Amino acid sequence: MTIAPPDTTTATAVRLVDVHKTYPGGAQPVAALRGVSLSLDTGSLTAVVGQSGSGKSTLLNVAAGLDLPTSGRVVVGGRDTTGLSPDQLTRFRREHVGFVFQAYNLIPHLSVVDNIRLPLVLAGRAADEVWIGELLDALGLAGLEQRRPGELSGGQSQRVAIARALVARPAVVFADEPTGALDSHTGASVLELLRVAAHRFGQTVVVVTHDAHVAAAAQRVLFLADGLVVHDEEDMTPERVTARLLETGR
Numbered sequence: 001m002t003i004a005p006p007d008t009t010t011a012t013a014v015r016l017v018d019v020h021k022t023y024p025g026g027a028q029p030v031a032a033l034r035g036v037s038l039s040l041d042t043g044s045l046t047a048v049v050g051q052s053g054s055g056k057s058t059l060l061n062v063a064a065g066l067d068l069p070t071s072g073r074v075v076v077g078g079r080d081t082t083g084l085s086p087d088q089l090t091r092f093r094r095e096h097v098g099f100v101f102q103a104y105n106l107i108p109h110l111s112v113v114d115n116i117r118l119p120l121v122l123a124g125r126a127a128d129e130v131w132i133g134e135l136l137d138a139l140g141l142a143g144l145e146q147r148r149p150g151e152l153s154g155g156q157s158q159r160v161a162i163a164r165a166l167v168a169r170p171a172v173v174f175a176d177e178p179t180g181a182l183d184s185h186t187g188a189s190v191l192e193l194l195r196v197a198a199h200r201f202g203q204t205v206v207v208v209t210h211d212a213h214v215a216a217a218a219q220r221v222l223f224l225a226d227g228l229v230v231h232d233e234e235d236m237t238p239e240r241v242t243a244r245l246l247e248t249g250r
C-alpha cells in the first residue's frame with residue numbers, strides 16, 4: 001500500500017488532540033504528557049520551552065511519529081499518524097519529516113555531503129545539488145564537504161545534522177536543541193536558516209530549546225510544565241520568555 005503525501009496546502013501542519021504519554025517506568029509509571037492539544041500552522045516556526053523533565057522531548061518524539069502516544073491523536077499534514085503501521089510510519093517519517101537531534105546521529109564513514117544526501121538516498125530521490133550548495137553556504141559548511149564526522153567540531157556536526165534535516169524539504173522539521181552546541185553567533189544563523197525554511201519553503205518548524213533568545217526568534221512559544229501546555233504566546237522577547245519560564249517553573 002502506498003501512503004499519500006501529507007497535504008501541505010492545509011492551514012494546519014501538525015495537530016495533537018488530547019495526547020497522553022505514559023512511560024511504564026520502574027516502580028511507578030511516568031506521565032510525561034497529560035493531555036496535550038495543539039495546532040501548528042503550515043509554514044510556522046514554533047519553539048517549545050519548559051523546565052527539564054516537563055515533557056518537551058516526549059512531545060517532539062510523539063508529534064514526529066518516533067514514538068506512539070498512549071492515547072490521543074497526532075495528525076501531520078492531514079494524516080493521522082497514530083493509525084499507521086510501524087512500516088508505514090517509518091516511510092512517512094522518511095519522506096515527510098525532518099529531524100535534528102541533540103545527538104547528531106551522523107554516519108561516521110560517510111563524508112559530510114553524503115551524510116546530508118542520506119535522507120534523499122533512503123527515500124530513493126534525486127539530490128538537488130543547487131539546494132545542497134545553498135544549505136552548505138548558509139550553514140557555513142562550504143569547504144568541509146569531504147570531511148568525515150570525526151573530523152568536525154560539535155558545532156559543525158550540528159550544522160551538518162541541520163542540513164540533513166532540511167535537504168529533502170520535509171513538510172515538518174522537528175529540532176531538539178538545534179543550537180545547543182553552537183556559539184551565539186552561529187546559533188543565530190541556524191535559527192535564521194530555520195526561519196527561512198519556514199518562510200520560503202513553507203516548512204513547518206518545531207524547535208525544543210532551553211535558550212530564551214532562540215525561543216524569542218520563533219513566532220510562537222509553547223510553554224510546557226509537568227506534561228501540559230500551560231502557556232502559548234506569539235512574538236515574545238527573550239526577557240518575557242525568561243520571566244514566563246520562571247513563572248511556569250514554580
Ligand SMILES: Nc1ncnc2c1ncn2[C@@H]1O[C@H](COP(=O)(O)OP(=O)(O)OP(=O)(O)O)[C@@H](O)[C@H]1O
Nearest residue numbers: 023025030032050051052053054055056057058059
Ligand atoms: N523512555 C523513558 N522511560 C521512562 N521515563 C521517561 C522516558 N523518557 C522520558 N521519561 C520521563 O518523562 C518525563 C519527561 O521527559 P522529557 O525527556 O520529555 O522531558 P524534557 O522536558 O525534554 O527534559 P530535558 O529538558 O531535561 O531534556 C521525565 O520525567 C522523564 O524522566
